[in-house]
Amino acid sequence: MDTKEMFADLGDYTVEEINARWDKIETANVYDALESMGYSDQCLDIAIRPIDVSQKIAGPAVTVSGSKAPFHPEELAEHIDYRHRRLNAQAYKGCVIVFDSAGERYSAKLGGFEAWGLLLHGARGVLTDGPIRDTKELLDFEGFSVFSKGSTLIPSNMRWYYHDFNKTIGIKGLIKSLVRIDPGDWIVGDRDGVLVVPRAIMLEVLKKAEELEEGELRMRKALLDGKPLEDAFDVWGRE
Numbered sequence: 068m069d070t071k072e073m074f075a076d077l078g079d080y081t082v083e084e085i086n087a088r089w090d091k092i093e094t095a096n097v098y099d100a101l102e103s104m105g106y107s108d109q110c111l112d113i114a115i116r117p118i119d120v121s122q123k124i125a126g127p128a129v130t131v132s133g134s135k136a137p138f139h140p141e142e143l144a145e146h147i148d149y150r151h152r153r154l155n156a157q158a159y160k161g162c163v164i165v166f167d168s169a170g171e172r173y174s175a176k177l178g179g180f181e182a183w184g185l186l187l188h189g190a191r192g193v194l195t196d197g198p199i200r201d202t203k204e205l206l207d208f209e210g211f212s213v214f215s216k217g218s219t220l221i222p223s224n225m226r227w228y229y230h231d232f233n234k235t236i237g238i239k240g241l242i243k244s245l246v247r248i249d250p251g252d253w254i255v256g257d258r259d260g261v262l263v264v265p266r267a268i269m270l271e272v273l274k275k276a277e278e279l280e281e282g283e284l285r286m287r288k289a290l291l292d293g294k295p296l297e298d299a300f301d302v303w304g305r306e
Contacts, residue, residue: 070159073251074127077270082127082161085253086191088273089125092280094259100275104268110241111261114216115194118202120258122212126163126191127251127266132231133176134169136223150229151184157232160189163254166229167236168197174226175219179204186211194254194261196238197227214256238263 070082077085089097101109117124131154158164164185166176177193179201185193192212198219199205205213237245246263248254253264264272 070161073159076266082159085269085273086125086161088277089253089255090123092255092273092276093283094255094257094262096279096283097255097262097264097272097276098260099279100272101262101264103275104272106265106268106272108240108242109246109263109265111194111246111256111263112196112216112239113241113260115196115214115238115256115261116216117256117258118199118213118215118218119206122192122214122257124163124192124194124212124214124254124256124261126161126254128165128248128254128263129157129159129162129190130233130236130248130250131157131164131166131229132169132234132236133167133171133227133229135171136225136228151181153232154181154229155184155188158185158188158190162190164190164193165236165238165248165254166193166195166197167238168195168227171197171227172216173198173219174221174223175200176215176223176227177205177213178222182208182211182213194256212256214261 074082101107168176176195176197177199182193182205186208194214196216198217199213199215200219202218233250235247235249237247240246248263251266253266253269255262255264
């Protein structure tokens with residue numbers, strides 16, 4: 068997939084370069100940047116967590132719509148192969164696959180084999196508002212982050228399937244009931260939570276968040292050097 072054409076609005080930056088900049092910023096500072104611009108409700112449900120607290124995620128969303136599975140057993144094997152090929156075809160370098168579970172809470176929205184295919188096709192990670200399984204295997208995939216609502220033993224076969232790609236979806240939010248995610252919106256997350264940064268304002272939010280991150284780093288250094296908190300806050304504190 069030609070990401071240069073897809074992301075011409077990034078100018079000279081590549082998706083990977085933008086992701087590397089997001090990786091240096093704590094999500095608290097991303098939230099503060101969004102809030103300062105009037106986007107205070109972009110947080111996803113706090114129950115969506117990384118499978119390892121050290122994981123971070125950043126990348127443009129490839130959205131995947133799901134629903135409860137209507138298949139008969141004889142259709143299952145053919146469908147599984149078909150859906151894996153369709154899913155892998157959507158991935159590109161640096162993207163985040165976002166599964167909308169459509170409220171199905173029990174079966175895994177991602178397992179080890181699916182994750183392996185997505186990793187090979189360039190995906191940086193997966194986010195879902197449902198559970199995943201094969202956690203031990205997923206933790207072995209270097210450079211691949213997984214954010215989910217916990218884990219499960221139950222496979223999705225005969226229970227849930229994905230049927231559409233790169234359509235607008237809604238994932239449960241922390242402040243509002245649903246957060247809209249359009250294809251290409253940036254997903255940014257760490258152990259504190261996950262945010263959706265609308266693509267139209269992404270570069271502006273990134274710049275503001277970088278400035279906040281730099282200010283906090285300078286403030287911490289000043290405190291370590293013995294500067295009184297009040298004085299450090301006067302110089303580096305928020306408005």
